[in-house]
Amino acid sequence: MTTTQLPHPTERRVRVWFGEHVIADHISDPASAADYESAMRRRFVSLRVTNDPVAQPAADS
Template sequence: MTTLAAAPQPTARRVRVWFGEHVIADYTAVPEKAIEYQAGMTRRFASLRITIEPADAAVDLDADRR
């Protein structure tokens, strides 16, 4: 008898919109929704930097200022 392992669950993605060094939008969702959000933000804020990364890998840049 063959047993199949469950498919790995997709990991959440974190999308951030940056104005210089300041985050002006922060959104975390499943990969499909995060990609849709990133596309919308890219259209709306074409001149700003927009990042997408695994949510568990995101680091709070203000953590050392607290």
């Protein structure tokens, strides 16, 4: 049996992009996500780094 953990509504997703390709993907609480984003911006100066809310799955009707 497989269980899937749904993301918490306040979690953030930080991604590092190389063109249209994601080369790093990190999901955590807002404070940790901000720290991770800051570290990735220092490490990958010329790449795009995004910090977005985690999309919630649609509720079944």
